[in-house]
Amino acid sequence: xxxxxxxxxxxxxxxxxxxxxxxxxxxxxxxxxxxxxxxxxxxxxxxxxxxxxxxxxxxxxxxxxxxxxxxxxxxxxxxxxxxxxxxxxxxxxxxxxxxxxxxxxxxxxxxxxxxxxx
Numbered sequence: 001x002x003x004x005x006x007x008x009x010x011x012x013x014x015x016x017x018x019x020x021x022x023x024x025x026x027x028x029x030x031x032x033x034x035x036x037x038x039x040x041x042x043x044x045x046x047x048x049x050x051x052x053x054x055x056x057x058x059x060x061x062x063x064x065x066x067x068x069x070x071x072x073x074x075x076x077x078x079x080x081x082x083x084x085x086x087x088x089x090x091x092x093x094x095x096x097x098x099x100x101x102x103x104x105x106x107x108x109x110x111x112x113x114x115x116x117x118x
Contacts, residue, residue, distance in 0.1 A: 086114065
């Protein structure tokens with residue numbers, strides 16, 4: 001009986017480890033992080049987001065110019081949380097996502113953003 005429990009535990013650990021490995025191998029974790037929503041209480045006010053986006057038009061232009069086929073666009077999401085907003089950046093490839101993240105880093109001038117592959 002004890003031997004069966006040990007063998008079963010080893011198989012379970014192997015299966016879980018394999019699933020986690022596949023999860024990370026395909027970048028699913030990164031994609032999940034890129035699309036996670038920040039809670040409404042942590043979002044800046046809509047007016048502040050609009051101001052920051054307007055002040056950093058050059059960065060927006062740099063991001064949107066990464067795509068030769070115009071498949072990158074940016075929008076302010078002010079519908080999810082009343083009076084608050086974040087930024088959604090739509091892109092069409094993993095390479096574009098990587099370049100976008102290199103340009104803006106953790107947040108867009110203190111505004112949370114979400115990346116969506118289209």
